[in-house]
Amino acid sequence: MATSFLDNLPIPEFLKPREEAPHYGVVGDFDTPEELLRAIRTLRVAGFTKMEAYSPFPIHGIDEALGEPRSPLGRIVITAAVVGLAGAVALQWWTGAVDYKLNVAGKPLFALEPSVPIMFELTVLLAAFAAVLGMFYLNRMPTYYHAFFNFSRAGGASNDRFLLAVEAADPKFRGEELKTLLDSLGSRHSELVEA
Amino acid sequence: MAHTHSQETDAYFVPLRTWAAVRNAILFVAVLGWIGALAGYATDPEHFFWSYLVAFLFSISIAIGAAFFVMVQHLTGSAWSVTVRRLMEALMRTLPAFLVLFAPLPLGLHYLYEWSRAGAAKDPLLKLKIGYLNEQWFTIRGFLVIGLLSLWALVLYAKSRKQDDSGAVRLTLSAERWSAPGVLMLFVGSSIVGFDWIMSLNPRWYSTMFGVIFLAGGAMAFMAVIIVLCLWLRSNGYLVHSVNTEHYHDLGKWLFMLMVFWAYVSFSQYMLIWYANMPEETIWFKNRFTGSWLYVALLLVAGHFIVPLFAMLPRAVKRSRGALAFFAGWLLLMHYTDLYWQVMPVFYKSGFGMSWLSPVCLVATVSTMGLVFWSSFREKPLVPVGDPRLKQCLAFHNA
Numbered sequence: 281m282a283t284s285f286l287d288n289l290p291i292p293e294f295l296k297p298r299e300e301a302p303h304y305g306v307v308g309d310f311d312t313p314e315e316l317l318r319a320i321r322t323l324r325v326a327g328f329t330k331m332e333a334y335s336p337f338p339i340h341g342i343d344e345a346l347g348e349p350r351s352p353l354g355r356i357v358i359t360a361a362v363v364g365l366a367g368a369v370a371l372q373w374w375t376g377a378v379d380y381k382l383n384v385a386g387k388p389l390f391a392l393e394p395s396v397p398i399m400f401e402l403t404v405l406l407a408a409f410a411a412v413l414g415m416f417y418l419n420r421m422p423t424y425y426h427a428f429f430n431f432s433r434a435g436g437a438s439n440d441r442f443l444l445a446v447e448a449a450d451p452k453f454r455g456e457e458l459k460t461l462l463d464s465l466g467s468r469h470s471e472l473v474e475a
Numbered sequence: 476m477a478h479t480h481s482q483e484t485d486a487y488f489v490p491l492r493t494w495a496a497v498r499n500a501i502l503f504v505a506v507l508g509w510i511g512a513l514a515g516y517a518t519d520p521e522h523f524f525w526s527y528l529v530a531f532l533f534s535i536s537i538a539i540g541a542a543f544f545v546m547v548q549h550l551t552g553s554a555w556s557v558t559v560r561r562l563m564e565a566l567m568r569t570l571p572a573f574l575v576l577f578a579p580l581p582l583g584l585h586y587l588y589e590w591s592r593a594g595a596a597k598d599p600l601l602k603l604k605i606g607y608l609n610e611q612w613f614t615i616r617g618f619l620v621i622g623l624l625s626l627w628a629l630v631l632y633a634k635s636r637k638q639d640d641s642g643a644v645r646l647t648l649s650a651e652r653w654s655a656p657g658v659l660m661l662f663v664g665s666s667i668v669g670f671d672w673i674m675s676l677n678p679r680w681y682s683t684m685f686g687v688i689f690l691a692g693g694a695m696a697f698m699a700v701i702i703v704l705c706l707w708l709r710s711n712g713y714l715v716h717s718v719n720t721e722h723y724h725d726l727g728k729w730l731f732m733l734m735v736f737w738a739y740v741s742f743s744q745y746m747l748i749w750y751a752n753m754p755e756e757t758i759w760f761k762n763r764f765t766g767s768w769l770y771v772a773l774l775l776v777a778g779h780f781i782v783p784l785f786a787m788l789p790r791a792v793k794r795s796r797g798a799l800a801f802f803a804g805w806l807l808l809m810h811y812t813d814l815y816w817q818v819m820p821v822f823y824k825s826g827f828g829m830s831w832l833s834p835v836c837l838v839a840t841v842s843t844m845g846l847v848f849w850s851s852f853r854e855k856p857l858v859p860v861g862d863p864r865l866k867q868c869l870a871f872h873n874a
Contacts, residue, residue: 340872354790385752393749396742 302475304427305330305447306458308467309436313339316442319465320345323446330450334428334437353414360410361403368402369395427475448475485717487856494853501845508839515832516579522830524583525822530836531580532672532814534844535573535621536693539665541566542628543694546654546661549631549647555725557868558717558858561635562704565851566697568632569844571625574618576840580672581614588613590678600679608675616671620664627657632851635859642861665690673814676821680759684744691740695733696810699803702726706800708857717858720794721871727793727802731783734806737813738780763816766826771816779809811837 310316316333323331324347333342376382377390387394416422428434428445437443444467446458459470489497515523545563548556556563584591590608595601601608631650638646666686674685702723708714748756764772783802792798819828859865 340870358788387750387752393746396746 303448303455304430304473304475305445305450305453306455306462306470307428307431307434307443307445307473308459308462308465308470309433310442310444310467313342313442315466316444317342317345319444319462319467322465323444323461327452328446328450330447330453332428332445332447334434334443334445336438336440339442351418353411353418356414357407357410361407364402364404364406365399367406368399371402372398427473430475431471431473433469433471445473485714486712487717487858487860488854489713489852489857491854494849498846498849498853501842501849504838505842505846508835508842511835512832512839515830515835519830519832520583521586522832523836524580524586525819526830526832526836527579527583527840528587528672529811529815529818529833530840531573531576532689532818533696533811533837534576534840535570536689536810536814537697537700538566538569538573538628538844539624539661539690540694540697542570542624543658543661543665543690544697545631546627546657549650549654550658552651552864554864554867555722555871557862557864558714559701559705559722559726560862561851561857561859562701562708563697564632564635564859565848566700566844567628568851569847570621570628572843572847573621574625576843577617577621580617581610584610584613588675588678590675595678604678608678613671613675616667620668623660623664627653627660631657635862636855638859638861639856640861642863644863647863662686662690665693673817676818677759677762679755682744682748682756682759684740684747687740688737688744691733691737692810692813695730695737696807698726698730698733699807699810702730702799702803703807706796706803709796713857717869720796722868723796723799724790724794727787727799730799730803730806731787731793734779734783734787738784762824763820765820765824768816768820768823768827771812771827775809775813775816778805779813 308319310319313335316335317339320331320333320342324345329347331346333339333346335342372395373390381389383389431443431445433441434443444462446453446462448455456472459472462470512523512527515526541563545560545567547553548560548563580587588608589595590601590604591610591613595605595608630653634646634650634653637643666689669686669689670681673689674681705714705718705723705726709718745760748760762768783806786792787802792802815829815833822828862868
């Protein structure tokens with residue numbers, strides 16, 4: 281009734297309340313990492329695919345439980361490391377033996393032996409940068425807004441709670457019904473979280 | 476993380492008949508090895524002592540590596556390594572045997588060490604070092620360092636064995652307290668014996684890096700031995716579930732890391748000497764690049780570092796048991812080559828050479844070590860069954 285009444289008023293479209301607020305998903309709140317893992321495995325068997333777990337510390341085996349693919353970070357790091365290695369050789373060879381030849385104590389203008397520390401350092405430097413920045417990129421950091429934090433107990437994930445979100449994008453997402461399912465899996469408090 | 480995988484259990488005990496059969500096989504090899512070594516000593520003492528020195532260094536470096544690693548596991552409170560720790564402890568427990576294996580060396584000092592010969596007293600440089608480099612002190616230092624290492628090895632082993640029955644957490648804490656001074660003693664002690672046994676072959680030359688190189692090579696060889704032992708036990712149906720792919724992955728990472736660490740310290744020594752370019756320092760490498768020794772040096776650069784560096788980098792290689800077995804075996808060979816290349820150019824001055832006694836002495840010392848190692852498993856478990864972290868280790872997972 282209310283909506284039809286609003287529809288008849290001459291107010292702009294964007295001020296009208298949305299009929300159905302889009303949801304981020306249903307989030308459950310578990311006591312222990314074991315219960316969290318069990319819930320994830322059960323939901324995976326039930327066919328859920330879009331899930332995300334939030335915990336205060338890394339839980340061994342959670343990536344496999346969630347069906348996460350291997351992180352591509354390793355490949356990013358090795359690429360940067362090889363670039364660093366090649367760059368160090370090129371830098372020392374070009375500055376020492378090409379651009380500005382300087383004879384120091386009769387040593388060769390370019391030799392591999394004294395170049396190795398720089399090769400090592402640049403390899404490590406670029407690999408470390410790639411690891412940190414690549415991690416930021418893959419984690420989509422910085423993200424200024426994330427709907428997960430609309431969950432009333434989101435703070436528990438950085439203290440002593442183990443949270444599991446079944447996202448609305450999941451084809452098997454059923455809204456309110458999922459709360460009952462999560463509760464039956466041991467969740468202390470399940471909530472339909474707004475986007 | 477004690478999670479809920481259904482864990483299949485392994486048999487932790489080797490049946491007595493199987494145990495005795497393996498013991499007899501090792502004993503047979505040991506007897507053959509020692510007969511050969513004694514025959515060599517009787518007929519050609521000079522070659523015998525040179526070969527024996529390398530064989531002794533190879534064996535004891537592995538035992539020292541084991542002691543180092545066991546103490547590190549206690550100090551870090553590692554859970555991942557619990558199922559392999561008893562094998563490590565059994566290797567560490569071979570250290571007292573080296574009190575006996577060391578005994579022949581002082582008899583052959585004149586063959587090996589220039590400073591022990593009559594001419595040293597007249598040499599202007601060596602006569603200054605004779606207060607340290609003399610037969611009595613060499614012998615005392617050797618026995619003292621092996622004795623201290625043995626003491627720690629026996630104490631830590633006894634604690635772990637006691638825990639098999641009692642499961643007392645107190646023993647874990649007490650092992651931690653022993654390990655901290657133990658690691659310090661081990662670093663100082665193995666540096667001293669590294670200087671004495673290898674570096675003093677060239678008594679005018681010195682490098683403060685030498686002790687670390689000896690320890691790093693030994694620790695790497697120890698890790699290779701552990702991998703080979705686990706795989707050997709596995710192929711006979713032991714430790715199939717308790718040492719799984721996750722554990723092999725970590726052992727592989729350690730093997731890789733210690734191989735790189737050896738290369739790091741070895742190269743540090745080489746680069747400083749290359750850069751300073753002083754004759755009294757470069758002579759050590761000059762002697763080791765003479766003739767065909769150069770190819771041995773290049774083999775070490777490629778085989779002890781560059782090839783395994785790239786080949787062992789991928790995760791899949793460290794998780795593949797076949798590949799891991801290959802690289803463990805290869806790096807053991809490289810460790811022997813490394814020691815051979817450090818020691819033997821003093822004897823074979825013009826190029827690579829090898830006596831039939833080198834493999835024979837190696838068989839003798841390694842099989843003796845093997846006998847002591849295997850004696851730890853006579854009706855005793857293959858894993859520390861009373862360790863409070865055992866459950867955690869069985870469920871261990873690489874992140």
